[in-house]
Amino acid sequence: MPKFMFIFRGGAQEYPDLSPTEMQEHLKKWYAWAGELAKAGRHSGGQPLDNGGKTMRGRDRIVTDGPYAESKDLVTGSLVLHAESLDEAVELARDCPVFDFGGSVEVRPVVEHEV
Amino acid sequence: MSDAAASALVEDLFRREFGRLVSALTRLLGPANLSLAEDVVQDALITAMEAWRFGPPRDPNAWILQVARRRAIDAIRRNKRMAPLPPTLESEWTVAGVVESALSREDDADELAMMFSICDQGLSQETHVTLILRLLCGLSPREIARAFLVDTQTIDRRLHRGRARLATLGALHDVTSVDDFRARQPSVLQALYLLFNEGYHGSDPDNPLLPAMCLDALQLVELLLNSPVSGQEHVHALAALFCFHAARLSTRLDPEGVFLPLAEQDRARWDQLLIQRGVVHLSKASAGTALTRWHLEAGIACEHTMAPSVEQTNWRRIVELYDALLALAPGPIVAMNRAIVVAELHGLEDARSALLALTDDKRVAGYPFFWGALADIERRGGHADDARGHYGRAIGLSRSRAERVSYERKLALLNN
Numbered sequence: 001m002p003k004f005m006f007i008f009r010g011g012a013q014e015y016p017d018l019s020p021t022e023m024q025e026h027l028k029k030w031y032a033w034a035g036e037l038a039k040a041g042r043h044s045g046g047q048p049l050d051n052g053g054k055t056m057r058g059r060d061r062i063v064t065d066g067p068y069a070e071s072k073d074l075v076t077g078s079l080v081l082h083a084e085s086l087d088e089a090v091e092l093a094r095d096c097p098v099f100d101f102g103g104s105v106e107v108r109p110v111v112e113h114e115v
Numbered sequence: 116m117s118d119a120a121a122s123a124l125v126e127d128l129f130r131r132e133f134g135r136l137v138s139a140l141t142r143l144l145g146p147a148n149l150s151l152a153e154d155v156v157q158d159a160l161i162t163a164m165e166a167w168r169f170g171p172p173r174d175p176n177a178w179i180l181q182v183a184r185r186r187a188i189d190a191i192r193r194n195k196r197m198a199p200l201p202p203t204l205e206s207e208w209t210v211a212g213v214v215e216s217a218l219s220r221e222d223d224a225d226e227l228a229m230m231f232s233i234c235d236q237g238l239s240q241e242t243h244v245t246l247i248l249r250l251l252c253g254l255s256p257r258e259i260a261r262a263f264l265v266d267t268q269t270i271d272r273r274l275h276r277g278r279a280r281l282a283t284l285g286a287l288h289d290v291t292s293v294d295d296f297r298a299r300q301p302s303v304l305q306a307l308y309l310l311f312n313e314g315y316h317g318s319d320p321d322n323p324l325l326p327a328m329c330l331d332a333l334q335l336v337e338l339l340l341n342s343p344v345s346g347q348e349h350v351h352a353l354a355a356l357f358c359f360h361a362a363r364l365s366t367r368l369d370p371e372g373v374f375l376p377l378a379e380q381d382r383a384r385w386d387q388l389l390i391q392r393g394v395v396h397l398s399k400a401s402a403g404t405a406l407t408r409w410h411l412e413a414g415i416a417c418e419h420t421m422a423p424s425v426e427q428t429n430w431r432r433i434v435e436l437y438d439a440l441l442a443l444a445p446g447p448i449v450a451m452n453r454a455i456v457v458a459e460l461h462g463l464e465d466a467r468s469a470l471l472a473l474t475d476d477k478r479v480a481g482y483p484f485f486w487g488a489l490a491d492i493e494r495r496g497g498h499a500d501d502a503r504g505h506y507g508r509a510i511g512l513s514r515s516r517a518e519r520v521s522y523e524r525k526l527a528l529l530n531n
Contacts, residue, residue, distance in 0.1 A: 011165050016157065019255030020129035023164040027124065030168045046169030076165060097168075 001082040003044070003110040004089040006096075008079070010072040010103035029097035037081060042092060046079035072102060080110065124171055127327070129160055132179050133253030136218065138225035140187060143217040146232065146281040147198030153250075155190055159183040180218055187214050198282070223338045226251060228287040230335065231295075234302040237280050243306040244313070245270060246277040252331045262325060264318035296344045303339065304353055304409075307332045311357055315364075320515040323374070326364050333357040352400035352409035358393030359416035362386040374521040378425045390420055411440040430460040447476040455488050463496045483512035487522050499529055
């Protein structure tokens with residue numbers, strides 16, 4: 001089955017008033033969502049990203065601090081999963097809890113060489 | 116993987132860590148830096164939430180602790196928008212070690228210090244409860260506002276007053292001094308009693324029961340018992356009272372969310388572990404000579420909880436305990452509760468006249484439970500018309516659907 005990468009942007013950093021209980025509830029939703037994917041044999045593994053970092057650019061290998069994107073555009077993690085088609089992969093993203101706090105998902109087919 | 120992932124996170128983990136770490140950091144940085152402590156912990160928890168979306172770490176508590184520690188050290192080194200720090204944090208070389216050991220305490224001393232500092236004479240009781248819910252139980256101002264049925268600004272104002280008062284303390288009160296402990300303890304116990312009551316019959320009409328709040332109050336009262344100061348029989352009595360009431364929480368509402376009277380509750384579903392815990396506390400409470408209202412209230416709750424049925428309840432003993440309670444803490448609500456149990460021991464007529472004697476009291480007359488109780492007595496005595504009128508008043512005064520529907524059902528039975 002083809003693989004797709006979900007690239008998550010944004011999340012809760014913009015919601016400073018979240019209560020500890022709401023935070024834990026939010027995690028439970030992620031585990032429930034991933035649990036459904038795993039049960040259907042679709043899930044293959046996710047990777048959270050810390051918000052800091054450095055960027056290297058150009059022939060001169062210039063290093064700058066941080067991705068410094070606006071927080072809604074900041075890549076916060078990725079997940080690879082199996083789906084029959086791009087449409088189906090998009091459908092699987094529909095119930096993802098990332099949308100609760102203004103986040104987004106970019107769904108990209110992973111290129112695999114067949115020959 | 117994910118059912119396991121969800122269960123790796125202990126229920127209320129985030130809330131508990133908030134209370135523990137805010138207390139520890141405030142004790143370290145001084146109460147003038149309370150808001151900073153709250154921000155550091157809030158930030159650590161949000162970081163945890165984002166980082167754990169694809170699965171929790173092996174040791175969630177240690178993970179949060181580590182992030183909070185780093186954030187705290189950064190804040191101290193930047194030293195911006197900060198009130199003066201205690202001398203232990205002045206040396207750049209030792210900051211990391213001092214923060215590390217302050218945040219890694221295994222005992223409850225930080226939370227105790229926070230609880231005793233919050234319950235300050237200069238603040239109102241409702242501010243005590245609000246601060247406990249925020250700083251020790253990790254509720255957000257919005258959640259506290261919902262529980263008390265007030266707007267969030269009211270809660271923010273109380274928190275602001277509380278933080279300003281705490282800031283004048285210089286340091287959180289350590290409760291190693293027995294005198295200090297004894298002087299402040301009554302307002303701490305009163306605050307925990309209010310906290311428990313709020314969970315037991317809360318103001319929120321959609322959520323008349325808040326079991327988590329009851330269990331928080333129980334946990335905090337047991338924290339007091341872990342403190343090094345001994346001779347706390349009345350604290351055991353309060354803990355016993357909480358245990359007996361908490362044991363029955365899950366049967367107070369039926370599947371439709373309507374209050375069930377004691378007689379209709381499924382006693383088999385009462386929490387036996389909590390009942391046993393209550394019995395242990397009550398026996399420790401009886402070790403000394405002190406007899407407080409908590410002792411008597413716990414004794415009454417114990418009799419109700421241990422009885423196999425309404426019929427087999429020791430009503431004589433309960434009335435005796437109410438007599439003692441009325442002598443110790445006279446008041447219309449105690450008198451009302453006594454009158455209700457008198458019906459079982461001395462008959463309906465005695466109960467009826469005792470209740471009618473209270474109708475002029477404003478507090479009682481505005482209390483739906485009073486009219487419901489009087490209506491029950493009239494119904495059982497065959498005075499259907501009087502009963503209808505009283506149920507009507509109870510319905511009119513009801514604060515939640517759970518209350519209102521319970522009286523409407525009784526009224527409907529009467530009309531059939």
